[in-house]
Amino acid sequence: MEMAAVTIKDVAKRAGVTVTTVSRVLNNRGYISEATREKVYRAMKELNYQPNEIARSLLRRRTNILGIILPTVAHPFFSELAFFIEYYAYEYGYKVMLCNSQLDQKKEKEYVEMLRANQVDGIIMASHTLEVDEYLSLKLPLVTFDRQIAPDIPFVSSDNYLGGTLATNLLIDRGCRKIAHICGNLRLNMLANQRNRAFVATAQARKVEYVTVETDLNVFDMRQYDTLVLRLFEEHPDVEGIFAGSDVIAASVIKICHQRKKRIPEDIKVVGYDDVSIASFLTPQLTTIRQPIEDMGRLAVELIHKQINKEAVTVENVLPVTLVERETT
Template sequence: MVTIKDVAKQAGVSVATVSRILNNLPGYSEETKQRVEQVIESIGYQPNAVARGLINRETKTIGVLVPDVSHLFANEVLAGIEERAHELGYTVMICKTNYRTRDYLQTLYEKRVDGIIMVSGTITPDEYKQIEMMKVPVVLVATQTNYPIRFLKVDDYQASYDAAAYLIKKGHSRIGMIAGTKEDAVATIPRVKGFTDALNDAGIKVTNEKITHGDYHFKSGIECMDQLLNNDPSITGVFCASDEMAAGALSFLYKQGIRVPEKLSLIGFDNTPTAEKAIPPLTTVAQPLYEMGRSSVQLLLDPSVTVNQIFPHQIVERDTVRSL
């Protein structure tokens, strides 16, 4: 393995001089700089990012915490993060937290990352204390908190309101919702409120039987669709709080011989690749997930920007909603 000592020896300078050149510090001539750079190129020396970070306090590494990397929602955000980070010369360290956020925060602190992006999820008081102790920039994507941490997301309340209003505009009045986990104050509560407010504003009574709760994943979509139809077989439209739950609902309806959209209309949320690949292709509320991922990197690396960012949503019409 080529080391900084090998570079110094071949260039005829001290290790300290090579280090200063690598970190753009003063104390050498232009001739010396060119000679050292030529040696580095010729012998293929690659500086260790962490070692350089000890000097200039930058490792050019961004840590990303995400609850579930298998979730297509997260994959779209991660794609945007990785692309923008690469353009700016940063590498990305992705950690699937799976309820071990504090452990991974400590790991990223030990790796001396330059900043952390947290995708979805919530922050506990203990986790926030740990973030404060780390003294590194943190940005949230598709979530927010009462703590002073910058975030990027869509307006979940308005997006859900618009989804329900879309079904109403298409002539549906017997509408159900497959919502996310009940304890999720960031997404579930505002989306349920947006849904119920839209129905109430249209003079449609909302009962508890019309709202079921899943966990944003495929299997829970199957279970919740079954529950909704057991509660009220007359439902003609369903709003699902994620595309994956909508895909689960579609699977259940297919197995029951209930045609979509002829017998029942569905609208999802996120506009992940699942929505486009579903059969029939899923009408959904689109979040600009990739763009949010890219923007989160820019926001993270510019601490002077303190304004939170609300991204626009839109309804992407495909083939799962029909007019009555």
């Protein structure tokens, strides 16, 4: 004869409390004294009661799942960012669904629809493919990375303008008379474009020659970087300093310099951006602008969590960057 499944009523009876009280304990809602909480937990343990996660999420009208949309997790910056988002999401009691948009509009749209269908509690969006209307129409808690899509939707970025200024000034201070910035495609409406504005403004103010080299629209396709660096050296053989838009681009610069017998830092000085873990593994070790990736991931989760709980949030969240000088300058 099969045992009847233990219900929330059985737990309430065993603990000597109401069904509402048990429900509050399960859903962490309202004030419950520690003694009552202990009684309910003890009753659940004695009866081996397993709360139904689906029933609980329906009760709360929440799934405790967050969607993350990234351009590609293969890029070290986004893999590190995803790691910290997942880590802090879990600390807050959320699981994550990870989606790579790969700059494919159709794919990103399908992912957005999937997240909507799965009734995620919120979305952290670090891609820049879809028109913003797709996201605004979701009516879900939303946080964007390095991109401001509406006056009331919070975004997280680092201080891109300061980063560009620090990198450019360092190259000039180290004696470079002609400098280049290899950056993402400036047609994309990203806050990272401010790095190039800072590069140009600083180079002009300090009266050095400068050139900007942009990636194609698929900014994080790492296969194109070698070609861009080679083209820069072909067209501007007299360049003495390079500000790379990421540490991965800087790694490509170091490799091509090695192939072309250009010495770093004697012939060419290089500054990267991000300070992902590879920066200190390269030879020579890379001078770079450090983005506080862990803080950015933690803050994104905190902003989503606050919105889910109907708490006020700050819209503009710009975190400080720091110059980490190593061997390439």
